[in-house]
Amino acid sequence: MSPRVVVTAAGVISPLGAGLENFGCALYSGKSALAPAARFPGVTAADLGEFNPQPWLGNKGIRVLDRSARLLAVAAQMALTGAGLSQEGAETGDPDLGLVCGTVFGSVHSITSFDWSGLTEGPTLVNPMEFPNTVINAPAGQAAIKHKLRGVNSTVCAGLASGLYAIHYAAEFLRFGRARALMAGGVEELCEESVLGFRKTGVMSESGCARPFDEARDGVIPGEGSALWMLELDDAAKARGRVPWVEICGFGSAQDAHSICGFDVRGEGAAEAMEQALMFSDIAPEQVACIIASASGSRAGDAMEARALDAVFGDRLADIPLCAPKAAFGEAMGASGAMGAVVAGLALQQQQIPPTAGAGARKGLRISGEAAPIAGEYALVNAFGCDGNNASLVVRLWKN
Amino acid sequence: MTRVAITGIGVITPIGSGRQRFWDALLAGTSGIRPVASFDTAPFPVHIGAEVQDFAPEQHLRRLNPSTTGRASQLAAAAARMALCDAGLDAERLDVRRTGVSMGTTSGEPLFIEKYNNVRKAEGEEAIPADIMPRYPCHVIPTHIAMELGIRGPCLMIPTACAAGNYAIGYGFDVIRSGRAEVMLAGGADAFSRITYMGFSRLGAIAPKRCQPFDKNRKGMVPGEGAAILVLEPLEAASARGATIYAEVLGYGVSCDSHHMTAAHPQGDGAIRAMVAAMRESGISPDDVDYISAHGTGTPTNDRVESLAVRTLFGDGASAVPMSSIKSMIGHTMGAASAIEAAACSMALKSGWVPPTMNYEEPDPECDLDYVPNEARKIDPRVVLNNAYAFGGNNASLCLGRYEG
Numbered sequence: 001m002s003p004r005v006v007v008t009a010a011g012v013i014s015p016l017g018a019g020l021e022n023f024g025c026a027l028y029s030g031k032s033a034l035a036p037a038a039r040f041p042g043v044t045a046a047d048l049g050e051f052n053p054q055p056w057l058g059n060k061g062i063r064v065l066d067r068s069a070r071l072l073a074v075a076a077q078m079a080l081t082g083a084g085l086s087q088e089g090a091e092t093g094d095p096d097l098g099l100v101c102g103t104v105f106g107s108v109h110s111i112t113s114f115d116w117s118g119l120t121e122g123p124t125l126v127n128p129m130e131f132p133n134t135v136i137n138a139p140a141g142q143a144a145i146k147h148k149l150r151g152v153n154s155t156v157c158a159g160l161a162s163g164l165y166a167i168h169y170a171a172e173f174l175r176f177g178r179a180r181a182l183m184a185g186g187v188e189e190l191c192e193e194s195v196l197g198f199r200k201t202g203v204m205s206e207s208g209c210a211r212p213f214d215e216a217r218d219g220v221i222p223g224e225g226s227a228l229w230m231l232e233l234d235d236a237a238k239a240r241g242r243v244p245w246v247e248i249c250g251f252g253s254a255q256d257a258h259s260i261c262g263f264d265v266r267g268e269g270a271a272e273a274m275e276q277a278l279m280f281s282d283i284a285p286e287q288v289a290c291i292i293a294s295a296s297g298s299r300a301g302d303a304m305e306a307r308a309l310d311a312v313f314g315d316r317l318a319d320i321p322l323c324a325p326k327a328a329f330g331e332a333m334g335a336s337g338a339m340g341a342v343v344a345g346l347a348l349q350q351q352q353i354p355p356t357a358g359a360g361a362r363k364g365l366r367i368s369g370e371a372a373p374i375a376g377e378y379a380l381v382n383a384f385g386c387d388g389n390n391a392s393l394v395v396r397l398w399k400n
Numbered sequence: 401m402t403r404v405a406i407t408g409i410g411v412i413t414p415i416g417s418g419r420q421r422f423w424d425a426l427l428a429g430t431s432g433i434r435p436v437a438s439f440d441t442a443p444f445p446v447h448i449g450a451e452v453q454d455f456a457p458e459q460h461l462r463r464l465n466p467s468t469t470g471r472a473s474q475l476a477a478a479a480a481r482m483a484l485c486d487a488g489l490d491a492e493r494l495d496v497r498r499t500g501v502s503m504g505t506t507s508g509e510p511l512f513i514e515k516y517n518n519v520r521k522a523e524g525e526e527a528i529p530a531d532i533m534p535r536y537p538c539h540v541i542p543t544h545i546a547m548e549l550g551i552r553g554p555c556l557m558i559p560t561a562c563a564a565g566n567y568a569i570g571y572g573f574d575v576i577r578s579g580r581a582e583v584m585l586a587g588g589a590d591a592f593s594r595i596t597y598m599g600f601s602r603l604g605a606i607a608p609k610r611c612q613p614f615d616k617n618r619k620g621m622v623p624g625e626g627a628a629i630l631v632l633e634p635l636e637a638a639s640a641r642g643a644t645i646y647a648e649v650l651g652y653g654v655s656c657d658s659h660h661m662t663a664a665h666p667q668g669d670g671a672i673r674a675m676v677a678a679m680r681e682s683g684i685s686p687d688d689v690d691y692i693s694a695h696g697t698g699t700p701t702n703d704r705v706e707s708l709a710v711r712t713l714f715g716d717g718a719s720a721v722p723m724s725s726i727k728s729m730i731g732h733t734m735g736a737a738s739a740i741e742a743a744a745c746s747m748a749l750k751s752g753w754v755p756p757t758m759n760y761e762e763p764d765p766e767c768d769l770d771y772v773p774n775e776a777r778k779i780d781p782r783v784v785l786n787n788a789y790a791f792g793g794n795n796a797s798l799c800l801g802r803y804e805g
Contacts, residue, residue, distance in 0.1 A: 064661075093658055095673060104537050106559070111510065115517050115595045123443050123598040131599035132661035132791055135506060136538055136559035141792020144658045150670070153656035153794055154567060157539040157557040165556055172574055178654070178677065193516070196525070197533025253580075254497070255555035257546040261534040269552060272497065387543050389555055 004234040005171040006244030006398060009085075010342050011078030011183070013071055014225035015046040016329045019078060024346050024354075028371050032328045032357040034210060034221045040195050044208035046223030046330030047190050061146060066110045066133045067189040069142035072101060075226035076143050079183045083230040083242065086147075093148025098179050099140055099228075100154045100170040102162030102186035103334035106136035109191035139187055151179045160294070160385030161253070162186050163227065163337025164393045168251035170231050180236055185228035185338030194333075198222045201261065203386075205297055210331075212295035212324030213302050213362045220296040223330025227338035229345075246345045249283070249378070249394040252276025256388035263300040267308035269390040270382070274312045277380065277392035285313050288320055288394075289376025290353045292340045294384040296326040305384055310364070321353040321374050322367050328357040337383030341393060344379035348397040351375070402577045404649040405638040405803065408487025408631030409743045410479035410587075413730050414450035414624050417478075419486055423747045425729075426755040427776040432730050433610060433622050439594045446606040450624030450731025451592050464548050470509030470535055473544035475627035475736075476589035480545045483585060487631040488643060491549045500553035500581040501542040502572040504564025504588035505735035506790075508538030508557075510595045541589055545629075553581045561790035562695075562732065563654075564588050565628065565739030566798045570652040572632045582637065588739035589627035596734065597623050603662065605699050611732075613696035613725035613757050614703045614771045616764035621697040624731030628739035630746065635803070645803040646746035650684065650783070653677025657793030664701055668709030670795040675713055675785060678797035682783075686714045689721055690781035691754050693741045694771075695789045696725025697732050706787065707767040722779060724772035728758040738788035742798055745784045749802040752780040 010020045015033035017023035026033070037047040053062060053070040056077045065073060076099060080086040087093040110133035117126040132138060137155040144153050152173050158165040163186035170184035188194075198204045198220070205211075205219035237244050254272035258264035278285060291309070295302040309317055325343045326332075332339055347353050352371050359369045366372075377397045384390045411417060414432025415425040425432075435441070436449040452475065457466040460478035469477070480501070484491055512535050519528050534540075539557045546555050554575050558567040565588030572586030590596075600606050600623055607620035638645055655677065657670035664671065679685065695706055703725075711718045726744055733740055748754045753776050760773035786798040 095655070098656065104539070106508075106537070108513070108536065111507075111595060112513050112516060114599070115510075115513055116520075118594070118598045119517050119521055123594075123601065124445065126598060126602055128599070128602035128604075131602060134595065134599060135561045135791045136508060137561050137790070137792040137794060138661065141656070141661055141794065144656045144793060145661070148658055150656050150658045150673075152654050153560075153658075153792065154654065155559050157537065157559055158555060159537070159539045159543070162539070169556075169571070172578065176574065176681075178681075193533060196528065200528070200530035201534060202530070253554045255501070255543065255546045255552050257496070257543075257550050257552050259547070260540045260543050261531075272552075387537075387539055388546065389539065389543065 002175050005174050005231050005248040006234045006237050007229045007246045007345060008232050008237050008242045008244055009079045009082030009230040011075035012227040012342055013074045014329050015048050027328055027354045030355040030357055030369060034330055043195055044221055045190055048224055065142050068187050069139040071189060071226040072139045072187040073143045073146045075228045076147050076183055079228045079230045080147060085181055090148060093150045095150040096180035097149055098151030098153050098182045099143055099149050100166045100182055100184040101140040102156050102166035104159060104162060104188060105194045107134055107138050108193045110134050112193050152182060159387035159389040160333060161337055161383040161389040161391035162334040164383045164391040167341060167393060171248045174231060174233050181230060181232045183228040183230050186335040187226040188224050188333040188335045190222055190224040195222060210297035210327050212297050212327050212356060213306060213365055213367060217297045217299060217302060220298050221330040223332040225332050225335050227335050227342050244398040246348055247396045247398050249396050250277045250280025252392045254390045258388050260387050263304045263386050265300050265304045267304040270305055270308035270384045271311040273390040273392040277394045281394040283378055286316060287378050288380050290347050290374045290379050291320055291322040292344045292381045293322055293324040294382040295324040296331045318364055318366055320366060321372050322365055323353050324356045340381045340383060344381045344395050347374060348379050403635035404573050404576045404632050405635040405645045406630050406647045406746050407633050407638045407643040407645055408483040409746060410483030410486060410629040411740055411743050412452055412455055412475050412479050413626040413740055414452055415730050417454055418482060426726060426744060427753055429756055429758045430729055438592050444601050446601055446608055448622055449592060450622055452625055461548060464544055469544055471511055471591035472505060472509050472589045473541050476541050477545050477548040479627040479629040480549060480585050483629040483631045495582060496550050496552045498553055498582040499551045500575055500584050501545045501551055501555045502568045502584055502586040503542040503557050504568035505538050505541055505559050506561045506590050507593055507596055509536050510593040511591055512536040514594060545585060560794040561792055562734055562737055563788035563790035563794045563796040564735035565737060566786060566788040566796035569630060569742055569798055573649045576632050576634055584632040585629050586632055587629035588736040590625055590734035590736050592625035607698055610759050611698040611728050612759040613698045613728050614767040615760050616762040618698050618700060618703060620699050622731040624733040626733040626736045626740055628736055628743045630742060647749040647800045648803050650799040650801045651678055651681030652798045653681060654796045659793055662791055664705040664789060668705045670793055671706060671709040671789060672713050674795040674797040678799045682799040684783055686717060688783045689785050691748060691784040692721055692723035693745050693786040694723050694725040695787045696727055698727060704766045707769055710769060718769055722754055722770050722772045724755055724757040726755050738786060742786050745786050745800050748781055748784060749800060753778050
């Protein structure tokens with residue numbers, strides 16, 4: 001049997017709440033972070049606004065970090081502290097402690113700004129100090145410097161499935177014995193470039209309301225933030241006297257090979273990802289106690305997920321509590337899958353599914369605007385993207 | 401544990417495309433470094449680059465439309481077709497659900513960012529076409545490969561900058577070993593970009609005339625572009641179908657300097673730990689290593705630190721291990737670099753020859769190893785180490801072995 005990978009802490013920074021407790025409280029109380037964004041006139045978003053990382057990171061070395069790096073470093077600070085693995089005060093960091101970060105647009109604002117400076121002021125006048133932030137792995141590299149993380153450091157990109165891929169990637173590294181503790185999840189910043197992308201492609205909700213799986217849904221609401229889990233092998237966690245929270249079970253992934261910007265509504269890849277996740281967890285569909293959906297309010301995306309869920313769970317689907325948390329924190333892209341995983345962990349721990357903000361009854365799905373009890377140990381998390389990347393993860397309430 | 405074979409090689413490089421053409425050019429010491437042609441370098445203090453010369457996407461791509469596909473994706477998808485063909489696998493007969501893609505890159509599709517800014521400057525923000533932003537994020541590169549070939553298994557981009565190719569081949573190796581796929585297309589791709597050129601130029605890192613890794617008078621790196629894809633399969637399955645096995649992936653190791661975004665750790669701490677981890681995973685010791693494919697960018701710092709790291713790890717035996725940098729010929733192809741170098745390592749193991757470090761004239765006391773100066777050499781290596789270091793302090797070493805059949 002392969003070694004068991006467990007979660008010993010979480011870091012989350014979202015417009016819904018900073019820190020696991022605030023995030024969880026807001027989610028369970030049915031709040032939504034979707035609101036007109038002061039930074040982007042006329043746009044509704046889940047935006048952190050003039051976000052200040054100083055309470056978590058202090059002042060030292062912050063200036064050179066771009067927004068993504070700051071968000072990631074804050075989530076990492078929370079996860080490290082929560083797990084008792086902070087390297088603060090250590091002369092050199094632990095060489096077996098690392099970070100795996102998922103993202104979609106990554107450093108897009110830094111690279112666009114850098115090129116813009118060159119274009120408008122001339123290439124010999126740009127600030128060379130701004131070049132390092134243009135690479136896509138810059139947030140992970142900057143967070144490693146900030147927190148003295150000398151082990152595995154990787155950035156992984158699989159569109160909206162990035163956050164779940166990162167958790168899987170890190171779990172595999174732990175199983176292969178390449179690290180002792182890895183933070184894994186994702187980060188995404190909202191910036192003028194990504195908001196322009198959302199706006200121009202017409203995927204954004206005109207009504208300013210994300211209504212996952214609702215007949216009346218009219219598009220997604222962009223979001224931002226970062227979520228990380230601290231992953232360790234169960235033996236290592238136990239040896240440190242840590243009681244794990246949940247266990248990482250099976251991961252499934254499939255590519256639709258259809259489009260870089262359009263859901264394949266047949267949902268074959270999404271169904272395949274879920275089936276693989278169940279198979280690698282060695283569980284049957286009826287053992288799934290709750291589902292954390294990928295649905296964001298996208299007309300095609302939600303239809304695809306509903307069809308795939310139906311293909312995997314059939315008639316039982318109507319009995320499985322389901323939450324679509326993007327109704328509360330928006331489409332946080334590279335961070336979405338990891339935020340979904342955090343929600344799954346909360347649901348298992350509390351044996352209660354959080355409400356889907358603003359949700360009424362949906363045909364064939366057990367989704368509600370109220371929190372509801374669940375019974376069981378396994379939660380399924382989905383992250384499906386319009387880029388054809390589909391990922392699903394099963395997590396289990398920790399039992400010795 | 402499942403053993404993993406490299407059975408196909410697809411490469412597009414500044415010195416030629418296709419496995420054999422590339423390899424012949426490499427052993428002959430051919431240079432792909434020329435005056436930059438894809439944009440005007442007049443405003444820059446340097447003017448050379450390593451651009452791909454012989455690439456016509458429509459000759460390779462059957463499903464993707466070149467006019468709407470970014471250059472890095474074009475290079476990657478074409479290299480993927482070449483690799484599959486080289487492996488003797490028919491795209492139409494693959495078990496597509498059990499075939500996956502794992503890619504690395506530094507910049508993804510940066511030409512769309514350039515276009516975004518060009519339009520913004522000339523016509524204003526509202527004129528920016530709707531399709532630019534969705535085409536930029538780096539995950540579109542493996543997705544485009546999947547679309548071109550109809551592949552439906554695991555599909556991941558690992559953009560760990562200039563070490564990305566090794567990371568991606570490593571992930572492909574992991575996916576095969578854990579039984580998630582039967583065939584993985586793994587490698588890296590990057591397109592020549594004014595953004596990258598401007599960045600390295602402003603760091604003062606670009607050499608004015610040529611790339612001279614490890615030479616006392618080395619003046620810097622030369623930005624380049626390209627793509628390489630390796631076909632990975634379980635060794636047993638490859639052997640059973642009678643595939644040509646270029647090499648076996650033995651293991652890899654990654655580490656983080658956690659020191660500086662662009663400068664290597666002065667004692668090569670992360671570089672050493674990545675090599676140690678790769679050797680440990682491969683079950684080998686420094687005595688077993690017959691050749692090192694250096695990261696060898698040609699910058700004063702990189703080459704000194706890499707030499708120091710190898711000296712520290714291999715001790716007195718370091719001088720007996722040939723170590724060369726093909727960046728002296730193909731330039732620094734960014735996220736494609738370590739994938740192209742892994743292709744070269746595979747060919748070295750298969751053919752017995754190792755490529756030279758070109759433009760090597762004057763030894764540097766701080767770089768005191770055997771750099772295979774200026775002439776390819778037949779050494780019949782059994783085990784090779786492929787080093788790659790990146791911005792963000794991301795280091796990755798990949799260990800490949802000769803397949804003895």
